Amino acid sequence: MNKIEHLGIAVKDLKESNLLFEKLLGAAHYKTEEVASEGVNTSFFKVGPNKIELLEATKPDSPIAKFIEKKGEGIHHIAFEVTDIKAEIARLKGEGFTVLNEEPKKGADNKWVAFLHPKTTNGVLIELCQEME
Ligand code: ZN
Numbered sequence: 001m002n003k004i005e006h007l008g009i010a011v012k013d014l015k016e017s018n019l020l021f022e023k024l025l026g027a028a029h030y031k032t033e034e035v036a037s038e039g040v041n042t043s044f045f046k047v048g049p050n051k052i053e054l055l056e057a058t059k060p061d062s063p064i065a066k067f068i069e070k071k072g073e074g075i076h077h078i079a080f081e082v083t084d085i086k087a088e089i090a091r092l093k094g095e096g097f098t099v100l101n102e103e104p105k106k107g108a109d110n111k112w113v114a115f116l117h118p119k120t121t122n123g124v125l126i127e128l129c130q131e132m133e
Contacts (some may be wrong), residue, residue: 001088005081005111005129006044006051010067010074014041014056021045021054029054033108040064042108053079053108077115079127085112088128092116104130 011017014032022028022045029043039062045052055076057065067076082088085104093099098117107113107129116126 001080001082001128003081004050005079005127006053006109007075008053008055008077008079008125008127010064010076011054011056012068012073014043014054017054017056018043021052025052031109034058035106035108037105038063038107040108044109051109077125077127079113079129082128082130085114085128085130089114092128097121104128106132 009017018029018032025045025047027045029045032041032043034041036058039057039059041056041058043054045054055064057063057068059065064076089099089102089104098120099114100117101114104112104114107127110132111129112132113127113129116128118125
């Protein structure tokens with residue numbers, strides 16, 4: 001894995017949280033994007049070389065809605081940038097991790113993504129992401 005690409009934070013209200021993080025970071029978000037297949041609206045902030053992704057549910061059965069129901073708002077996942085996501089999926093499966101996406105899927109911010117189940121990663125949802133060509 002190359003680096004932490006971003007931290008994902010589950011929020012109830014993206015508009016309010018955009019304003020909050022704008023105050024916190026001293027810079028506005030640089031994009032918003034809906035990922036309809038996941039039932040989420042996202043917005044992205046840059047912090048030096050790092051990124052923060054805010055995630056808001058767009059429907060009641062969205063994974064973000066379920067997460068907030070169970071745990072409240074807060075850190076939802078850590079995303080690691082990888083060079084070859086298919087090779088990483090195979091490697092991590094071989095190491096005994098539970099991979100939620102056998103095949104990478106299209107995520108926000110022009111990325112191929114795959115997730116690891118938190119039950120095999122000390123309770124932390126892990127996202128692998130690879131920049132699309
Ligand atoms: Zn993410």
